[in-house]
Amino acid sequence: MKAHLYLIISSFRRMQENPRQHFLAIFTITICFFLVGSGLMGFYQIKRSLNQMKHLQWVYVYIDTPLDQHQQSNFINQHCAKKWVDLCRYVSAEKAKKLFLGQYPDMKSSLQALGENPFPVSFEIRLAENLDDRDQLQDWLNQLKKINGVSEVDDGGQWLSQWIDLILFLDAMTYVLMILVGIMILGLVSNTIRLLMFSKKDEIGILQLVGATPSMIRTPLLLNAALYGLLGSMLALVFLYIGYLRLNHYISTNFSALLSHSFMFMSVFDQVLLVLIAIAVSVVGAWFSVERYLASKDIS
Amino acid sequence: MIQFYQVNKSYGEGHEVFHAIDLHIDRGEFVFLTGKSGSGKTTLMKMIFCQERPNTGQIVIDGRNVARMTRTNIAFLRRTIGVVFQDFKLINSLNVFENIAITLKVLGLPKTDIQQKVTRTLSRVGLERFSKAFPLELSGGEQQRVAIARALVNDPKILLADEPTGNLDPSLSIEILELFQNIHIRGTTILMATHEKSLVERANVRELHIDAGRIVDVEKI
Numbered sequence: 001m002k003a004h005l006y007l008i009i010s011s012f013r014r015m016q017e018n019p020r021q022h023f024l025a026i027f028t029i030t031i032c033f034f035l036v037g038s039g040l041m042g043f044y045q046i047k048r049s050l051n052q053m054k055h056l057q058w059v060y061v062y063i064d065t066p067l068d069q070h071q072q073s074n075f076i077n078q079h080c081a082k083k084w085v086d087l088c089r090y091v092s093a094e095k096a097k098k099l100f101l102g103q104y105p106d107m108k109s110s111l112q113a114l115g116e117n118p119f120p121v122s123f124e125i126r127l128a129e130n131l132d133d134r135d136q137l138q139d140w141l142n143q144l145k146k147i148n149g150v151s152e153v154d155d156g157g158q159w160l161s162q163w164i165d166l167i168l169f170l171d172a173m174t175y176v177l178m179i180l181v182g183i184m185i186l187g188l189v190s191n192t193i194r195l196l197m198f199s200k201k202d203e204i205g206i207l208q209l210v211g212a213t214p215s216m217i218r219t220p221l222l223l224n225a226a227l228y229g230l231l232g233s234m235l236a237l238v239f240l241y242i243g244y245l246r247l248n249h250y251i252s253t254n255f256s257a258l259l260s261h262s263f264m265f266m267s268v269f270d271q272v273l274l275v276l277i278a279i280a281v282s283v284v285g286a287w288f289s290v291e292r293y294l295a296s297k298d299i300s
Numbered sequence: 301m302i303q304f305y306q307v308n309k310s311y312g313e314g315h316e317v318f319h320a321i322d323l324h325i326d327r328g329e330f331v332f333l334t335g336k337s338g339s340g341k342t343t344l345m346k347m348i349f350c351q352e353r354p355n356t357g358q359i360v361i362d363g364r365n366v367a368r369m370t371r372t373n374i375a376f377l378r379r380t381i382g383v384v385f386q387d388f389k390l391i392n393s394l395n396v397f398e399n400i401a402i403t404l405k406v407l408g409l410p411k412t413d414i415q416q417k418v419t420r421t422l423s424r425v426g427l428e429r430f431s432k433a434f435p436l437e438l439s440g441g442e443q444q445r446v447a448i449a450r451a452l453v454n455d456p457k458i459l460l461a462d463e464p465t466g467n468l469d470p471s472l473s474i475e476i477l478e479l480f481q482n483i484h485i486r487g488t489t490i491l492m493a494t495h496e497k498s499l500v501e502r503a504n505v506r507e508l509h510i511d512a513g514r515i516v517d518v519e520k521i
């Protein structure tokens with residue numbers, strides 16, 4: 001264990017010997033993660049906008065006969081206590097009429113001519129933002145339709161489910177992007193480590209000849225790669241944040257009318273996750289080339 | 301300590317260096333290895349510390365068959381063997397002290413032990429003042445002595461020295477030989493390849509001679 005420590009310390013102390021190589025490795029990772037970060041934030045932003053538009057979507061459940069207080073709260077407890085329901089309210093015929101007249105005051109005389117109140121009783125349900133299970137939603141809508149006394153459920157037709165599909169597609173794209181970049185970084189880091197090993201080939205050979213075990217050779221190199229991942233991704237986050245501040249500033253000064261909400265930066269959780277992924281991918285990449293090197297020199 | 305059974309070794313197609321050699325070196329022996337250039341002295345040593353594998357035959361070092369060793373076990377075996385390489389194999393980016401210390405660092409010895417052992421070994425080969433120097437700042441003979449120090453610093457069970465006096469003048473050669481003899485007295489098995497007839501005669505120990513892929517004991521009167 002102590003031997004590992006010596007080799008690790010000496011390998012880190014001597015990183016200054018070929019700084020260009022190390023900077024190059026770190027910067028390539030930075031660029032990759034900057035791209036990935038921008039992509040993720042862009043997707044996230046689009047998704048958020050889409051969700052907000054979905055938030056404007058209402059589902060109307062029309063009822064045959066008026067409900068008393070008890071029946072109303074029964075319905076709400078049974079059908080609206082779902083995570084995808086943001087708001088659920090009972091609209092009596094009277095209230096519907098009032099709302100209608102509030103919007104179209106000149107229709108008052110025509111309504112009075114009808115005598116009877118033509119408006120049906122309904123529940124107005126506003127959907128929440130965090131709605132992503134289409135099947136669950138569909139089940140719920142079907143259930144609503146089957147309730148005794150419900151005459152019609154207006155869910156905006158195909159619109160809602162297509163909306164959810166779009167969001168799911170964006171999610172899938174996010175994963176594809178992550179995987180593609182992951183593979184890219186795997187290749188890059190494994191190549192960089194191979195170069196590093198090549199530049200230290202003689203030294204590694206000598207270490208092996210004086211009795212360094214494979215794990216003593218491997219550990220410093222893997223830690224080196226981990227450091228690449230850590231520094232590279234943190235640098236990427238710094239650049240992302242700077243870019244984000246500039247973009248936000250630009251938008252709020254030039255397009256404030258167009259966009260009601262400002263862009264959001266990644267959550268701390270996402271940032272940590274990004275750094276951890278960068279480290280993991282770098283270490284795996286390094287592992288590949290170290291193992292290949294050690295195997296190629298079966299006995300050195 | 302070192303046993304070869306019917307070992308064949310060739311590089312690539314057709315270039316046979318050893319043909320069915322048998323070799324037995326006992327624990328605590330001091331053996332010279334002679335033979336003309338290209339006869340296979342270095343190759344024999346490489347097979348002993350597992351840098352090269354034989355094509356056929358068995359090699360047993362300190363009671364263990366090297367053919368069945370894992371990479372990690374080979375590393376452990378090498379820690380008991382001190383090697384003075386013909387081409388020194390020093391790390392140019394490390395100074396003399398650090399070059400010698402890697403043998404001990406690989407073992408994970410405490411810092412104070414390392415300091416003490418390296419300093420002592422440096423003085424044994426007469427290089428105290430070069431402790432902070434880098435290999436490329438040293439003469440060939442000085443580099444060679446660094447290589448010797450690195451092989452000795454860990455008090456190995458076996459010392460393989462591949463022409464350790466090749467770059468030294470006669471008086472220094474004799475000093476190194478006396479150093480080896482001192483180590484030998486303390487129980488280390490030594491195999492030393494050399495071209496210098498005078499050293500062989502002076503030491504008056506067992507001499508193995510490689511000739512045309514065979515290895516023979518030179519009869520002493």
Ligand SMILES: Nc1ncnc2c1ncn2[C@@H]1O[C@H](COP(=O)(O)OP(=O)(O)OP(=O)(O)O)[C@@H](O)[C@H]1O
Pocket residue numbers: 311312317335336337338339340341342343344386
């Ligand atoms: N890695 C190698 N690949 C191919 N041939 C090799 C290799 N190493 C050595 N040889 C050949 O094997 C033969 C023995 O080489 P070796 O280095 O063992 O000789 P040596 O006795 O140590 O010579 P010297 O006294 O010059 O050091 C030589 O003919 C050499 O050309």
Ligand SMILES: [Mg+2]
Pocket residue numbers: 341342343386462
């Ligand atoms: Mg040789």
